[in-house]
Amino acid sequence: MSLDTTYQGRNFRSVGTRPLRPDGVDKVTGRARYGADFNMPGQLVARILRSPHAHARIVRIDTSRAEALKGVKAVVTAADLPDLTEGDQGLFNTLENCMARTEVLYDGHAVAAVAAIDARVAKQALKLIEVEYEVLPHVTDVDMAARPDAPKANGTAPNIAKQTEFGHGDVDAGFARADVIVERSFLTEQTHQGYIEPHACVASCNSDGTAEMWVCTQGHFVYRQTCASLLGLDVSKLRVTSSEIGGGFGGKTHVWAEPVALALSRKAGRPVKLVMSREEVFRASGPTSATSIDVKIGATKDGRITAATAHLRYSNGPYADGWAEMGAMTSFACYDLENVKTVGSEILVNRPKVAAYRAPSAPMAAFAVESAVDELAQKLGIDPVEFRIQNAASEGTRSSYGPVYGPIGIGPTLEAAKAHDHMKAPLGPNQGRGMACGFWFNFGGQTCTDLNINADGTVTLAVGTVDVGGSRASLSLIAAEELGIDYKDVKAVVADTATLGYNDMTDGSRGTFSSSMATISAARNAIEVMRQRAALIWDIPVEDIDWEDGHAVARGENYGNLPPLSVADIAAEAGTTGGPIAGHSEIVADGAGVSFATHICDVEVDPETGSTRIKRYTVIQDAGKAVHPSYVEGQYQGGAAQGIGWALNEEYVYGEDGRLQNPGFLDYRIPVCSDLPMIDTQILEIPNPNHPYGVRGVGETSIVPPLAAIANAISNAVGVRMTHIPMSPPRILAALDREKAG
Amino acid sequence: MASLPVSTTINSDDVEYLCHADESLLDVLRDRLGLMGAKEGCGTGDCGACSVIMDGRVVCSCLVLGAEAEGRNIETIEGMADGNTLHPLQQKFIEHAALQCGICTPGFLMAAKALLDTNPDPSEEEIRFWLAGNLCRCTGYDKIVRAVADAAIVMREERA
Ligand code: FES
Ligand code: FES
Numbered sequence: 001m002s003l004d005t006t007y008q009g010r011n012f013r014s015v016g017t018r019p020l021r022p023d024g025v026d027k028v029t030g031r032a033r034y035g036a037d038f039n040m041p042g043q044l045v046a047r048i049l050r051s052p053h054a055h056a057r058i059v060r061i062d063t064s065r066a067e068a069l070k071g072v073k074a075v076v077t078a079a080d081l082p083d084l085t086e087g088d089q090g091l092f093n094t095l096e097n098c099m100a101r102t103e104v105l106y107d108g109h110a111v112a113a114v115a116a117i118d119a120r121v122a123k124q125a126l127k128l129i130e131v132e133y134e135v136l137p138h139v140t141d142v143d144m145a146a147r148p149d150a151p152k153a154n155g156t157a158p159n160i161a162k163q164t165e166f167g168h169g170d171v172d173a174g175f176a177r178a179d180v181i182v183e184r185s186f187l188t189e190q191t192h193q194g195y196i197e198p199h200a201c202v203a204s205c206n207s208d209g210t211a212e213m214w215v216c217t218q219g220h221f222v223y224r225q226t227c228a229s230l231l232g233l234d235v236s237k238l239r240v241t242s243s244e245i246g247g248g249f250g251g252k253t254h255v256w257a258e259p260v261a262l263a264l265s266r267k268a269g270r271p272v273k274l275v276m277s278r279e280e281v282f283r284a285s286g287p288t289s290a291t292s293i294d295v296k297i298g299a300t301k302d303g304r305i306t307a308a309t310a311h312l313r314y315s316n317g318p319y320a321d322g323w324a325e326m327g328a329m330t331s332f333a334c335y336d337l338e339n340v341k342t343v344g345s346e347i348l349v350n351r352p353k354v355a356a357y358r359a360p361s362a363p364m365a366a367f368a369v370e371s372a373v374d375e376l377a378q379k380l381g382i383d384p385v386e387f388r389i390q391n392a393a394s395e396g397t398r399s400s401y402g403p404v405y406g407p408i409g410i411g412p413t414l415e416a417a418k419a420h421d422h423m424k425a426p427l428g429p430n431q432g433r434g435m436a437c438g439f440w441f442n443f444g445g446q447t448c449t450d451l452n453i454n455a456d457g458t459v460t461l462a463v464g465t466v467d468v469g470g471s472r473a474s475l476s477l478i479a480a481e482e483l484g485i486d487y488k489d490v491k492a493v494v495a496d497t498a499t500l501g502y503n504d505m506t507d508g509s510r511g512t513f514s515s516s517m518a519t520i521s522a523a524r525n526a527i528e529v530m531r532q533r534a535a536l537i538w539d540i541p542v543e544d545i546d547w548e549d550g551h552a553v554a555r556g557e558n559y560g561n562l563p564p565l566s567v568a569d570i571a572a573e574a575g576t577t578g579g580p581i582a583g584h585s586e587i588v589a590d591g592a593g594v595s596f597a598t599h600i601c602d603v604e605v606d607p608e609t610g611s612t613r614i615k616r617y618t619v620i621q622d623a624g625k626a627v628h629p630s631y632v633e634g635q636y637q638g639g640a641a642q643g644i645g646w647a648l649n650e651e652y653v654y655g656e657d658g659r660l661q662n663p664g665f666l667d668y669r670i671p672v673c674s675d676l677p678m679i680d681t682q683i684l685e686i687p688n689p690n691h692p693y694g695v696r697g698v699g700e701t702s703i704v705p706p707l708a709a710i711a712n713a714i715s716n717a718v719g720v721r722m723t724h725i726p727m728s729p730p731r732i733l734a735a736l737d738r739e740k741a742g
Numbered sequence: 743m744a745s746l747p748v749s750t751t752i753n754s755d756d757v758e759y760l761c762h763a764d765e766s767l768l769d770v771l772r773d774r775l776g777l778m779g780a781k782e783g784c785g786t787g788d789c790g791a792c793s794v795i796m797d798g799r800v801v802c803s804c805l806v807l808g809a810e811a812e813g814r815n816i817e818t819i820e821g822m823a824d825g826n827t828l829h830p831l832q833q834k835f836i837e838h839a840a841l842q843c844g845i846c847t848p849g850f851l852m853a854a855k856a857l858l859d860t861n862p863d864p865s866e867e868e869i870r871f872w873l874a875g876n877l878c879r880c881t882g883y884d885k886i887v888r889a890v891a892d893a894a895i896v897m898r899e900e901r902a
Contacts, residue, residue, distance in 0.1 A: 025828070025836070028835050028836060028847055029819065029822070029823055029828075030780070032844055036778075120762075196783040246843050246846075248843075275782075278786065278788075278789075468843060469843060634881055637881060641879075641882030641883070666786065672873075672875075673871075673874050675874075676883055
């Protein structure tokens with residue numbers, strides 16, 4: 001049966017409640033098993049040797065002394081990971097990023113790895129590996145790298161790797177009609193997702209050609225695919241189990257060291273555990289891009305935007321598979337524009353290969369655009385919320401990246417902001433208020449789900465989307481809702497790659513959106529089976545049976561004496577009515593439903609030190625339908641907090657030598673509890689027309705507005721437009737000094 | 743390298759182990775004793791995921807040597823619940839959805855327990871500053887602070 005995914009409206013009985021999560025007790029008692037919490041018999045410990053240079057040719061690697069050390073069971077280099085990528089450039093980049101081949105391309109690039117009987121021996125062995133480098137010129141800054149005379153970051157490839165363009169209309173004509181134009185350039189520094197759990201896996205290759213891997217990942221099916229391709233394994237022979245995951249935010253959608261662990265295990269003939277240190281996480285996994293962005297927006301005196309352009313340059317690391325395109329697409333997505341043009345450029349630099357970070361590329365674009373929008377409103381003497389309302393996209397608007405919107409939440413979040421008491425609260429000395437909007441697409445994708453009705457009528461729901469923040473609770477609610485049973489009678493588990501069909505990553509805010517769609521479909525299939533079983537039990541036509549509130553109900557006067565059959569009643573007869581009862585679903589979830597947010601923020605800036613405190617913060621976002629509101633609020637708050645860190649403090653600092661200077665939580669400081677106030681949330685529910693329950697993805701949009709909202713607040717507090725993120729104390733003081741100097 | 747014999751108390755049980763002189767208490771707990779509730783987020787004392795309580799004080803077990811546990815009294819997350827009865831902090835963390843990924847949770851619970859053991863009625867500010875050594879990247883801390891404040895109420899009522 002194919003699923004009708006259209007939203008039909010519904011009185012929910014389970015969805016929208018706040019039950020306890022099914023994995024809660026394990027997680028508060030220390031029993032939940034994360035990436036590093038798993039061991040295998042005979043397991044070895046792996047360590048990776050990393051480049052101390054930003055860019056160098058590998059002249060020679062000699063591993064013989066390491067191999068000779070007692071307790072060392074395997075040493076691997078690129079030679080042990082032969083290139084099987086057959087011209088697939090993206091896959092080759094992944095391979096080379098896991099282990100440098102002829103050149104090291106950034107400080108921290110892996111060059112060799114060892115597996116030994118314990119960490120002590122492994123560390124000793126690393127010291128015995130001799131690598132001769134020929135140092136090459138490097139470039140780490142995005143604007144420097146874009147200059148024609150810049151050193152090439154990777155071989156002979158041009159540093160300006162890929163350009164994408166979006167837009168419509170005639171921007172020149174639009175600017176010609178403008179009464180006021182704001183034109184500004186903005187910079188943002190590179191940040192890391194900062195998940196607290198470092199990458200970790202246990203890999204085990206058997207002599208019969210099969211392999212297993214336990215790993216913290218946002219997508220074990222995709223890890224399986226990538227690792228199997230790189231190792232030359234049949235996909236079916238590699239079984240990947242996703243551990244509990246200690247945060248990912250996009251950083252665990254890409255493989256980093258897992259193929260190396262498999263190669264070590266293959267060579268040693270023993271299981272291998274590989275856990276990155278925090279320093280390795282910073283130097284060699286996941287950061288998002290640094291950016292340099294030019295924005296130009298024009299408007300008429302009465303506040304109508306006539307044209308808008310943005311050129312966005314995103315640093316990529318050494319490979320041409322970054323995320324600038326998303327920045328170019330999202331920049332002006334909040335607005336209804338007649339003339340708009342955006343260009344996204346990917347710039348190669350000698351920094352780690354960038355990874356997705358929660359709404360990848362959108363926060364930086366929003367910072368630039370929403371700062372310019374604010375400035376334009378100021379110049380026009382129009383309230384910033386009002387100005388945005390006047391120009392907001394709505395149903396039927398052709399978005400700046402192409403598609404025409406259905407029902408969307410930008411207008412409603414702005415109206416909610418306008419009405420919010422936060423907007424009316426008085427401000428103290430040195431305080432400023434800012435607001436900004438944000439957009440994210442959300443994704444759907446391939447999803448496979450099994451719903452098994454157990455003998456006692458309880459339900460086991462097997463999903464293939466990793467639970468990064470409470471989705472097992474949400475999906476149990478969905479199954480309970482559709483079946484008409486209690487939440488407590490559903491247990492959701494994340495299945496491994498051998499027991500369920502393929503699933504895409506938990507990324508693009510797709511986890512709950514797409515798995516809920518598949519769960520509804522699986523539940524409807526199971527209901528069909530249960531109606532048929534009830535028909536057999538009662539010996540009446542199946543057409544005469546309805547499904548109501550978790551029961552098969554015989555419809556019509558003839559059946560007045562037939563008491564409804566519960567799921568348990570039907571399950572009890574399964575053995576005599578055709579065997580086990582289950583519903584399955586394999587879908588490509590389409591129509592994820594775009595999401596919008598408006599954030600409001602009050603700051604206080606100390607004019608002596610330039611340090612900023614967030615005094616009050618409000619997130620208003622459209623969730624479509626909040627399945628488990630506590631976890632929706634959690635996504636809003638968590639995204640805002642990450643945005644606050646990004647706006648005020650977090651940045652990768654590179655030295656002249658091209659080496660990362662702050663690869664640790666002491667010097668790369670993410671917000672702590674005492675840095676933040678409570679983060680207020682307001683959930684709006686504008687149903688997604690393409691989901692049976694109206695659900696939209698909620699995980700990412702919340703990180704899009706904070707950079708701009710805080711920049712606007714600080715600019716209002718200090719009277720100087722802030723254009724460089726993070727707005728750390730020295731940068732604020734410098735901006736104040738520049739202003740004084742005129 | 744020669745190993746040192748250590749006798750200590752962990753979650754009220756007498757425990758003996760051998761460890762290297764430079765081995766952290768965190769490594770001893772996780773790798774030698776199988777107590778994997780304490781997590782390594784950094785290994786440098788900056789994240790608090792490895793927090794345990796030693797003689798009533800919350801410490802980063804990655805910064806304590808295994809040998810330093812000699813004669814001490816160590817509490818870890820594995821000993822927080824009383825059998826199947828959760829500690830009020832554990833219960834409130836689940837109720838308030840104060841965890842998303844949960845990797846920071848054992849550390850927060852240990853730190854919060856040490857707080858409430860000494861200060862049964864902390865203000866929001868006291869909670870925030872006490873927990874400033876524990877990083878959480880998922881929650882923005884809002885629900886964590888609320889859970890701790892709510893658990894404090896329950897614990898005061900239990901005592902009364
Ligand atoms: S692991 Fe000990 S403080 Fe981070
Ligand atoms: S819940 Fe993920 S780090 Fe705190």
